[in-house]
Amino acid sequence: MTNTATPGAARRTAHHEAAGTPGGAAPLSRGLLLLMSAATGLAVASNYFAQPLLDLLGRELRLGTTMAAMIATAAQVGYGLGLILLVPLGDLVERRRLAVVLYAATAGFLLVSATAPNGTLLLTGTLLTALTSVAAQVVVPYAATLADPAQRGRVVGTVMSGLMLGALLSRTVAGGLAGLGGWRTVYWVSAVLVAGVAVLLWRFLPPLHTPSGLPYPALLRSTVALFRHEPVLRWRAGIAALSLASFSVLWTAVTFLLAGPRYGWSEAAIGTLGLVGAVGAVATTVAGRLADRGHVQWVTGIGSAALAASWLPIGAGGAGGASIWWLLGGVVVLNVAHQAVLNSNQSVIYALRPEIRNRLNSALMTAFFAGGAAGSALAAVAWARGGWTAVSVLGGVTGCGMFVLWVLERRAARPTSS
Known part of the structure; x- marks a missing residue:
């Protein structure tokens, strides 16, 4: 225990x-x-x-x-x-x-x-x-x-x-x-x-x-042990890690695309892309309200599917002759989906054991940012080896991985027949 x-x-x-x-x-x-x-x-x-x-x-x-x-x-x-x-x-x-x-x-x-x-x-x-x-x-x-x-x-x-x-x-x-x-x-x-x-x-x-009644070293050990004792945390940590990985793939590599010969944007113009991504912030409050109404699982599932699908217009936006609007539309969808999934993950985790919320949050967010760091590193490799096509495939694969984990989590949660 x-x-x-x-x-x-x-x-x-x-x-x-x-x-x-x-x-x-x-x-x-x-x-x-x-x-x-x-x-x-x-x-x-x-x-x-x-x-x-x-x-x-x-x-x-x-x-x-x-x-x-x-x-x-x-x-x-x-x-x-x-x-x-x-x-x-x-x-x-x-x-x-x-x-x-x-x-x-x-x-x-x-x-x-x-x-x-x-x-x-x-x-x-x-x-x-x-x-x-x-x-x-x-x-x-x-x-x-x-x-x-x-x-x-x-x-x-x-x-x-x-x-x-x-x-x-x-x-x-x-x-x-x-x-x-x-x-x-x-x-x-x-x-x-x-x-x-x-x-x-x-x-x-x-x-x-x-x-908690625990000394600090035991507190840290108990945080790590949560991954062993809380299966829901494991599923949600995996979903969170893949979500930020896909998010980081976009934001790490898109600068190379926009500054390159395809678009030729200045650094100031590239910085304004954050304003487009910020539109997705509204998703967190909407997702929170849906979670309060008992729809948290559907928020995760639909958000994961939307994030994976967003890489189709994002990928098209980097193709020769494609409109920048494909890219911008995909960025908005990805940000909305990413933030909705993050909110649903936290809603699920915070409901597990209220008395240890900080440790649960520590475990979830450590996995979350580890996924982001991995996504950034892999995005640089993908860009160097295969350009925007490889970046888009990487982002799409991580998005699909989120959806698969959500499906597996739902199956694992179903009661087994005796």
Whole structure:
């Protein structure tokens, strides 16, 4: 058996679940929900600012191509470490304090990047910023716990829409701020905003403490053990990993396509593609409402099928003589489907064992971002070896893999006849 919460903690959590609010705190207001949504977006955005600035950073700090590329890689590595090492702390310490400390640390590390005189210090600042920016993944289950159980899907969808908008729009914002005041302006502005969010969260978040009764090393072991003891988590982690893999295949390789001879877009124009992808953020709230009505499985199935199908117009958009509208339409469908599936995954996972939501979220999101890292790496190989056709096949295969996993999950969930 996996170590879980102590009986007293479990009883307190059960009481919180029944009441829909923690320990008699006020219900989750619209203003607090919007604050939490904005907070997740700002935290995650800090990990993507460097991507459109790599060429500029390389020139100003005299970095080689490999060193410049490592800045983007450091953000992925740091975030992955934070998911494993820091997010489970939400089941150990008081959550408001944890969230505020992580946001304050993120603001401080952004200042390190803003003042970095060389590539080594910028790389360090990026890694540490990403490590603590997993504060976003503390806020998401926090919101799920504060929410009325009948509205949990909608609440998670709203918070996740902020997270996804932060990830998608960060490239556009970074390019605009760098054009106005240089690349350091991006980090200065972000540091001020994240510090402001830390103050607001301390002021308005209600205290929430659901201790697991486990020491920190045992807490980490129990997080890993969840994959062994929770079959639904295994299915959903696989679906999540393939979803972000397909998503990352697109966003890693599309720059090469649009900057190449087929379209010849400028860097500024390529950055605006994030605005097209941001349309998909509306899917998270719609998917959340459907989950609240008991349709979470259909959201996953239809979303997986749509994501796989989106690669047909995406692939056509890279073919000679094809219209850019094929590509843009496919990008919208892929983003809508990806975010709907992510929301359905979280709705399913959060309903498993409410008393260990942070560890469940840590396990799910670690698999999620591992899939994204793999997708990015494979996209670069596919582009080098087979161009946009190979990229489209790779994206389509990962999308089909999601749908297959969902079908297998549904079959495994059917009761066996005696």
